[in-house]
Amino acid sequence: MFDDLIHVFVPRTYKLSNGKIVKEKVSKSPYIIIILILMVIGCGKIVGFNFSQLIKRGHFFFDMLKKMFPCNWSYWPMMKKAMLDTIIMSILGSVIGCVVALPVSFFLSANFKISKVITVSSRIVITLFRTLPIMVFACFFQLLFGMGTFTGTLAISVFTFTICTKMMYEYIETVDMGAYEAIQSTGASRIKCIWTSIWPQVKGYFFSTVLLTLETNVKSASILGYVGAGGIGIVLDSQLSLRKYSNLGLVVLVMTLTVVALEFLARYGRRKLSDV
Amino acid sequence: MSNDRIDNKLKEYPSVWVKFAVMAVFILIMIFLGKITLQFNEITELGVRLIKGALYGLITPSWETIIDLSKNGLLYMVLETFAIGFLGTIIGAVLSIPLAFLCSHRTAPRWVNVIFITLVTVVRSFPTIMIAIMFVKTVGSGPFAGVLTMSIGSTGMITKMTMEAIEDLDNGVVEALDASGCNAFTKIRLGILPQLSAAMLSNILYRLDINVKNASILGLVGAGGIGAALIVGIEYRKWNDVGALLWGIVILVLIIELVSTKIRKSISSKD
Numbered sequence: 001m002f003d004d005l006i007h008v009f010v011p012r013t014y015k016l017s018n019g020k021i022v023k024e025k026v027s028k029s030p031y032i033i034i035i036l037i038l039m040v041i042g043c044g045k046i047v048g049f050n051f052s053q054l055i056k057r058g059h060f061f062f063d064m065l066k067k068m069f070p071c072n073w074s075y076w077p078m079m080k081k082a083m084l085d086t087i088i089m090s091i092l093g094s095v096i097g098c099v100v101a102l103p104v105s106f107f108l109s110a111n112f113k114i115s116k117v118i119t120v121s122s123r124i125v126i127t128l129f130r131t132l133p134i135m136v137f138a139c140f141f142q143l144l145f146g147m148g149t150f151t152g153t154l155a156i157s158v159f160t161f162t163i164c165t166k167m168m169y170e171y172i173e174t175v176d177m178g179a180y181e182a183i184q185s186t187g188a189s190r191i192k193c194i195w196t197s198i199w200p201q202v203k204g205y206f207f208s209t210v211l212l213t214l215e216t217n218v219k220s221a222s223i224l225g226y227v228g229a230g231g232i233g234i235v236l237d238s239q240l241s242l243r244k245y246s247n248l249g250l251v252v253l254v255m256t257l258t259v260v261a262l263e264f265l266a267r268y269g270r271r272k273l274s275d276v
Numbered sequence: 277m278s279n280d281r282i283d284n285k286l287k288e289y290p291s292v293w294v295k296f297a298v299m300a301v302f303i304l305i306m307i308f309l310g311k312i313t314l315q316f317n318e319i320t321e322l323g324v325r326l327i328k329g330a331l332y333g334l335i336t337p338s339w340e341t342i343i344d345l346s347k348n349g350l351l352y353m354v355l356e357t358f359a360i361g362f363l364g365t366i367i368g369a370v371l372s373i374p375l376a377f378l379c380s381h382r383t384a385p386r387w388v389n390v391i392f393i394t395l396v397t398v399v400r401s402f403p404t405i406m407i408a409i410m411f412v413k414t415v416g417s418g419p420f421a422g423v424l425t426m427s428i429g430s431t432g433m434i435t436k437m438t439m440e441a442i443e444d445l446d447n448g449v450v451e452a453l454d455a456s457g458c459n460a461f462t463k464i465r466l467g468i469l470p471q472l473s474a475a476m477l478s479n480i481l482y483r484l485d486i487n488v489k490n491a492s493i494l495g496l497v498g499a500g501g502i503g504a505a506l507i508v509g510i511e512y513r514k515w516n517d518v519g520a521l522l523w524g525i526v527i528l529v530l531i532i533e534l535v536s537t538k539i540r541k542s543i544s545s546k547d
Contacts, residue, residue, distance in 0.1 A: 036366075040366055046419070047418075047419035047420050047500065048419065049420060050420060053420075057414050064414075065410075088310075088313045092309060095306060131525060131533070132525065133492050133503075134493075135492075135503070140330060143323055143327060143510075144320075144324070145318075146320065146323070150317050153314060223404075223405050223496070226405070226496055227496075227507075236405070255401075256401045259401035
């Protein structure tokens, strides 16, 4: 038993009949597991992981759920507008972001050889923006434009733009350039070449990216209300601070159902697209 | 003769006008949607001044915050954000393994699938901010609540991806084990897990990417991480601090993204 354990780290050596000594290859995974365990312990220390507290106070979590459900159905007329705002904000934001991203991603993909300096520098800028959470965009637009749905739509558009651009230019770089060169040799302009040879190849991927971003944006749009960018987040915040838990239950229920429904629709759409 | 064929082929395609009509209807719908929700706000002079200050702050981040090694310093907050994302992903991954097997029709009976798929879908679509609020009420504000939120939030997604990987498995190995009389656990351990580990590892790394990015939002409701300081900084217009924090987020997310992409590429090239 102990012998086996040692050989996890120290390679077994075999002496062959011709006198050569051969070492068995050692798997790296034990080291990786040890590093992972050390990291988990370290991170647990940093965040103050406290399992007993969770068990002791765990019933509070379910108490809150119990307070929220059954929910107060009569609150629906008051929150209808906010919910509609959230959905439209995310639809408009996704569409605007993706439509703007499309020409930019053609511009940024390496196969059109526009200008290396411009391509690389704009890619760096977009990568930097892509790492920021959507809340940061919302905060900055809120300073510039004040509160409201317009701010939220702008924040979603910019966020979508950064993600969609990256996905699109990575995909465009894998595209077959033969058709493009063929049409270029007929003397057509660059835009016409792209429109007839590249666009048909990427359009399926583009539409499915639009649906994918729509799916994630509906989820993140609920946060935007917190920083004053319109939508259901405002209602969530106000009902929470008023401690009207049954109203809150309805808000949460409607949000969950909306996300499920949109996810279902988006998946259906993407399956249809991949069939075509 | 050949001209006829070309003409006929051309007529098979929808005309340009149909395409334009579809585009026009789409744009009209978008404008209509915009009309009923958006109130267009004008850019205020105050706003322009604030944004100028903010941009200036981004270029000149406050070095005091960056060098500060105490709990209010940038380094500690970035580390805390990473810890929340990392632990959340690990717990989510551990929780998702049994759930994925219960959700897949290959390893569990139909009625079990229906129950667990519904459960996972509901949990996945439940607003994350609400989970965070509930955990803050349960265990008090702080990064621990953030870890719990992240683990619940990522369980749903990882389960779904693992489930899809299980559906793609090669059934031959499992059938062979079945024929030799193995029980369900042996089948999972020897027939499924070795095939699954690469896909699962790559899913988990992908999720780590997203979780570290999202962990910076949790501060909004007091669930730890860099977000709380960020919001306070923006509220009190301390642009140099905000600049430092944003650079912290950017660098953290970039490093995680680079490492995870690299490992994922090496995994997929091994197959």
